[in-house]
Amino acid sequence: MHERRDRYPEYDVLAKWSGPSWNDKTREVIARRLSIAPEPRFFTRDEYDTVVAIAHRIVPQPAGRPPVPIAALVDRKLHDRIMDGFRGPGVPRDADAWRQGLKALNAEASAAYGQRFAALPDGLQDKLLRAAQCGELKSAEWGGLHSDAFFKHRMGRDIVLAYYAHPTAWSEIGWGGPASPRGYVRLDIDERDPWEAAEAKDGSDAAARRSNRRVR
């Protein structure tokens, strides 16, 4: 697997948890997110396994750290009925669109390769997802849902938003993270507050590593 943390070595946005960058409300919200068990409440077990497989292709994660439970985050969003609130004519509401899309994707996998989506090798999963992205999947199971719209506005969107809602992803991209009440002081180009992530430059990451260890 590829190394994912080398751009901001040892930076952990959660190291600031008890400092002035995180207020009580933010801690409450993120603590709830971090405590989500990787078990479905909204999806059936079969649906959930499919979502796990899809999420692994949309946002692949390295083996060297605990994975962000993307499927569980999506599941909880649907369970809590948090919705975008708009949809095309004939398109089901968010939760129903997910169920229908998963059913259709599994039907496509079975028709083309004789197996459910989750059982396919990575390459065939990617092939199916690319076909969905391009709107090429058109079997009857899709109903009024277009595969490209499902890919872009529902499935992929929810998966991408779920992953980048997690502190692990924030550390990976070197984002400063929640910043209330402290905020930031050094705003200009190439300026960085000591509580922001330091980027490893030109293959030498010792300085960044040292700096990131001290982030609080």
Added chain:
Amino acid sequence: MSDNPLHVPRASGGRAPDVFRPGGWVPMRQYRESEPVDFAIVGTGAGGGTLACKLAEYGFSVVALDAGPYFRPLEDFASDESEQTRLYWTDDRIVDGANPLQLGGNNSGKAVGGSTVHFAMVSLRFRPEWFKSRTALGYGADWPLDWREMWDYYTEVEQALKISGPVTYPWGPPRPRYPYRAHPLNGAARALAKGCEALGIKWTETPLATLSAPRGLAHPCVYRGFCVAGCSTNAKQSALVTWIPRAIAAGAEIRDLAMVGRVEVEPSGLVSGVYYHRDGAWRFQRARNVVVAGYAIETPRLLLNSATSRFPDGLANSSGLVGKNLMAQSNQAVWGRLEHEVRSYKGPPSLAITEHWNYEDKGKDFFGGYSYMSQGPLPQLWANTLFSARGLWGESLVEAMKDYNHVIGLKIVGEMLPQESNRVTLAEEVDQYGLRIPRVTYSWCDNDKRLIDHSLNFMGRALEAVDARDIWTQDDDTCHLNGTARMGSDARTSVVDADCRSWDIPNLWICDGSVFPTVGGANPSLTIQAIACRTADRIRVLAQRGELNAAVGRRSPLHQRSTEVHRS
């Protein structure tokens, strides 16, 4: 706080949340439903919240209802993108047309204070010619307002919100100094400035409704970057922390979690109050005047849902224009990557702006104008932009996200033209209140597309001028909604007059972005508030002349002030 503002009303029992003190309350006058108030206002955002304040301060009795919760900024607003999506209006809606709108953060709000609770705070005046765009510039429609009068109301709003802005503004007629100093530039704004200078056009610090110095109990912006979310420090001068506290202090009542489903019309043809859903039941508030201030989708929806046998096409709709001429604004972007670290998540996203193409008419192959601003997307928004607009997923998405701290972007607020075919109608499906949901139909016209092409080309050159690499364009985004109940000087071609009074029903008013005949290339919130201030002044004058259905104006202000306070 253990209460849940999304499920239990907070403004009740003679008190409302004190938005400046954790756990605090302020006393609030309450009115009986059975006795008509002078004004029932539907919506408490830039239009309704401002109007509620001004009318209450003029001595009118006011009940302002909002479908959304009454947030306490210091306690309720996490620094978190997901959590803050609850500030958006996410009730069921259908979108269609050739360019269906994406609704949510860019164009909706469901809270006391409306979308100003999470707006990006960009506070611009309209170019004077836009108020006469048909006559002066040859497109769109003329407003029945004079820009010089609006200039005075802009000043009033800028003072009320303590706008932070530059000492001198480079475009348009002179205006007073902004009350608070401009914010420092962040890396993204610095890059915008450099690009403008390379291309020979002016730029400036963006006038913003976030504090650059303390104000009362609110402290200045700390540049935490959660600006299109709720501000947890009260630096953001939303309606929730500016107009609403003033309104309550002046005797207005705010009702949160109060969804208005119907405006009632009497046999006389006048409106008599509103049916609203609160605490699990439908209720009725009597009123001498009703103001609809629900923004460009909910306003026409309510007027259409209030149809009667006398007004079968909905209220205020003899022109047939309620719901029509919906206008979004173009919100396309050009993105690239700098070798330098930009970290544009710090500070308000749009700290620098150029209005060059709003004021320069040469070199255009389209009507209208656009401004463009620096950008600062937070991680979720940025990841979804790469996914949905650029089609990245898998390793390519993960790798691109690692460049997050080097991303640089410029985004327009562009003028889209009014078209009757862009409209809000009622779908057959109903929502959780049993009300027919809106269908929002939107298609770009050729002029819209030419404006977008021009802006993307120009902004691409601006990014090249600052040595950005991997430049790409995001061409499918829109923001802000206006129109659907336009103002005008002719009852046959508009819904309300210059005073925001409906032509058809003299005690029915509309006061929000719905009344815009054109949108211009500038963020609309300052203009919405300026129009609300003007409407309040006009209502006071009409009341004094006896041309209004209101108790005040027929009594002395002293008498009005002594009106009994009803508490439940």
